[in-house]
Amino acid sequence: MGIDFIYPEFEVVRNNDRCTKCRVCERQCANEVHAYDADLGVMTSDESKCVDCQRCVSMCPVRALKIVRSDCALRANANWDQDTVKEIYKQAGSGGVLLSSMGNPKPLPVYWDRILINASQVTNPSIDPLREPMETKVFLGKKPVAVKREPDGTLNTELPPQLELDLPVMFSAMSYGSISYNAHASLAMAAEKLGTYYNTGEGGLHEDFYRYGPHTIVQVASGRFGVHEKYLEAGAAIEIKIGQGAKPGIGGHLPGAKVGPDVSRTRMIPEGSDAISPAPHHDIYSIEDLRQLVLSLKEATGYAKPVIVKVAAVHNISAIASGIARSGADIIAIDGFRGGTGAAPTRIRDNVGIPIELALAAVDQRLRDEGIRNNVSIVAGGSMRSSADVVKAIALGADACYIATAAVLALGCHLRRTCQSGKCSWGIATQRPDLVKRLDPDTGTKRLVALLEAWKHEIKELMGGMGINSIEALRGNRLMLRGIGLSEKELSILGIKHAGE
Numbered sequence: 433m434g435i436d437f438i439y440p441e442f443e444v445v446r447n448n449d450r451c452t453k454c455r456v457c458e459r460q461c462a463n464e465v466h467a468y469d470a471d472l473g474v475m476t477s478d479e480s481k482c483v484d485c486q487r488c489v490s491m492c493p494v495r496a497l498k499i500v501r502s503d504c505a506l507r508a509n510a511n512w513d514q515d516t517v518k519e520i521y522k523q524a525g526s527g528g529v530l531l532s533s534m535g536n537p538k539p540l541p542v543y544w545d546r547i548l549i550n551a552s553q554v555t556n557p558s559i560d561p562l563r564e565p566m567e568t569k570v571f572l573g574k575k576p577v578a579v580k581r582e583p584d585g586t587l588n589t590e591l592p593p594q595l596e597l598d599l600p601v602m603f604s605a606m607s608y609g610s611i612s613y614n615a616h617a618s619l620a621m622a623a624e625k626l627g628t629y630y631n632t633g634e635g636g637l638h639e640d641f642y643r644y645g646p647h648t649i650v651q652v653a654s655g656r657f658g659v660h661e662k663y664l665e666a667g668a669a670i671e672i673k674i675g676q677g678a679k680p681g682i683g684g685h686l687p688g689a690k691v692g693p694d695v696s697r698t699r700m701i702p703e704g705s706d707a708i709s710p711a712p713h714h715d716i717y718s719i720e721d722l723r724q725l726v727l728s729l730k731e732a733t734g735y736a737k738p739v740i741v742k743v744a745a746v747h748n749i750s751a752i753a754s755g756i757a758r759s760g761a762d763i764i765a766i767d768g769f770r771g772g773t774g775a776a777p778t779r780i781r782d783n784v785g786i787p788i789e790l791a792l793a794a795v796d797q798r799l800r801d802e803g804i805r806n807n808v809s810i811v812a813g814g815s816m817r818s819s820a821d822v823v824k825a826i827a828l829g830a831d832a833c834y835i836a837t838a839a840v841l842a843l844g845c846h847l848r849r850t851c852q853s854g855k856c857s858w859g860i861a862t863q864r865p866d867l868v869k870r871l872d873p874d875t876g877t878k879r880l881v882a883l884l885e886a887w888k889h890e891i892k893e894l895m896g897g898m899g900i901n902s903i904e905a906l907r908g909n910r911l912m913l914r915g916i917g918l919s920e921k922e923l924s925i926l927g928i929k930h931a932g933e
């Protein structure tokens with residue numbers, strides 16, 4: 433017995449007075465929900481396959497379609513909600529691990545929404561970003577202990593390698609394989625136009641994207657897919673991925689069905705084979721081992737590129753970050769438990785890890801207490817939803833933020849959480865050529881650039897309101913934040929006062 437006896441989660445509502453039977457919905461649905469019955473002359477729907485991606489709704493030329501959540505509900509209660517019951521049925525039928533994608537959807541605290549930003553009034557006046565210069569540029573990497581200048585003002589200090597960002601936001605790791613060629617092209621072109629960086633994830637770098645190298649972070653993960661000298665040389669920085677927020681403690685899995693000729697060549701693995709990256713790096717069991725890999729990567733690239741170490745936000749993250757800062761890494765990227773993914777075991781995604789807000793504040797404080805904060809930059813990721821989240825993250829101690837879910841939303845993602853199926857209707861998390869071509873890279877680039885230009889403007893407005901005119905002055909400035917409805921313990925970890933204080 434499978435789950436077929438469960439009534440479908442969504443219903444297709446077709447207005448037959450409007451429907452012209454053009455069959456656009458049939459062609460657009462990646463899940464084969466719609467069909468035309470020639471004998472009866474009607475459109476039919478197999479609703480059991482619908483994932484509510486809204487593609488057919490958007491494309492129907494006469495607005496004849498609606499997808500609604502079925503009101504034929506299972507008898508649920510506060511303890512056994514509908515999803516929990518369905519998951520039991522599913523596993524009783526399949527005996528398998530539940531797979532999912534995107535970020536943790538559970539109603540756990542979103543601390544960004546419990547933190548409020550300050551604004552200047554009367555003294556320390558606010559700054560009008562339309563009339564006065566505001567600096568959103570940031571540099572990521574180790575900072576020199578002191579800066580010396582020649583009498584004529586020129587710099588006489590050798591700077592460690594830095595990443596230069598025109599705004600404190602970068603595109604987080606998404607591998608070619610988990611997302612499409614056109615999605616990668618959009619991210620690469622947008623990063624170049626915005627003066628920021630995108631990240632290859634663990635999928636290697638497609639030969640067409642080497643030209644975007646100065647705006648590319650190349651990742652080295654436990655599977656070492658697509659890692660070779662030319663790849664390391666191509667990037668502006670190298671990121672060692674130890675963990676990611678959506679699935680801390682486990683490796684990656686790209687199903688063989690997504691490994692076509694192009695992905696296979698880029699990852700340097702046989703076509704059709706599953707790309708499974710192990711949970712640990714088999715050569716890293718201590719900070720000393722990590723140091724060896726950091727130094728090997730620096731050695732391989734002439735000490736010209738910063739090395740990032742990316743970890744998931746987990747218990748004891750501040751001690752872990754302290755070790756990373758001592759490993760020789762230039763940048764620590766911390767990924768909170770709401771971070772997205774193309775595929776993860778549902779139980780891991782929903783139950784493992786901690787919020788980025790608490791992890792970030794704890795790490796920044798620990799590195800300051802130990803006097804090593806300037807040895808590394810901190811990049812925070814894991815569900816940055818708006819410019820306000822970015823501003824709060826910087827005030828909590830981040831140098832910059834990674835975004836990924838917000839970026840794929842800008843590309844058209846409807847957050848259906850079925851990326852693992854490989855049938856993304858919007859051409860993002862898929863390798864099916866007919867679906868990939870639905871995402872036009874030029875349009876994707878324009879939308880990503882528009883999103884981050886808007887965020888940049890909002891960041892300037894928020895900073896101006898605080899009477900601050902540079903990201904540098906905002907970084908770690910927790911006096912600009914107040915908590916609302918938080919316990920003493922939460923406030924103490926965040927290092928902020930309660931609203932009203």
Ligand code: SF4
Binds near residue numbers: 452494495496497
């Ligand atoms: S796309 Fe709209 S009009 Fe065309 S067949 Fe489907 S429901 Fe009917």
Ligand code: SF4
Binds near residue numbers: 482484488
């Ligand atoms: S899966 Fe998407 S395209 Fe297909 S019927 Fe459902 S909402 Fe429409």
